[in-house]
Amino acid sequence: MLLQEPDEGGIFEYVRQARPANDASEDAALVKRVLSGEQKPEQANVRAGSVVLIRGNEHLHRVTPVHGVLPRVLAVLSYESTPGVTLNEYTRLKFFGRCS
Ligand SMILES: O=C(O)CCC(=O)C(=O)O
Known part of the structure; x- marks a missing residue:
């Protein structure tokens, strides 16, 4: 849920069906096309x-760089259906700023 829009940027972009459900593989060619700009992701009108x-x-997803003074503020809600699964280090750092 987006709580505050930034002055500029922070647009949510996505590419549908980049990875099949329950499949850890990644379509490397698709990722390369998106990162190189050859394939443009869709943009969501998130206010x-x-x-x-x-x-x-x-679904591949990212947010364009944020510019300006006003920060982009959002609440990310997630769930895990398997008991005992915890967030990985990258995700803990991203959301909580620390790993322990
Ligand atoms: O910043 C956002 O709008 C999306 C965040 C997100 O999907 C993620 O961190 O995985």
């Missing part, structure tokens, strides 16, 4: 108050 529901493990 303050918008909620985006996405199965992030199946």
Whole structure:
């Protein structure tokens, strides 16, 4: 849920069906096309108050760089259906700023 829009940028971009459900493999050619700019991702019109529901493990997604003074503020809600699974180090650092 986006709580505050930044002055500029911070656009949510995505590519549908980049990875099949329950498959850890990645379409490296697709990722390369997106990163090189050859394939343009779709952009979502996300405004303050918008909620985006996405199965992030199946769809490539990113946010364009944020510019200006006003930060982009959002609440990310997630769930895990398997008991005992914890966030990996990268994700803990990203969301909480620390690993322990
Ligand atoms: O910043 C966002 O809008 C999306 C965040 C997200 O999907 C993620 O961190 O995986």
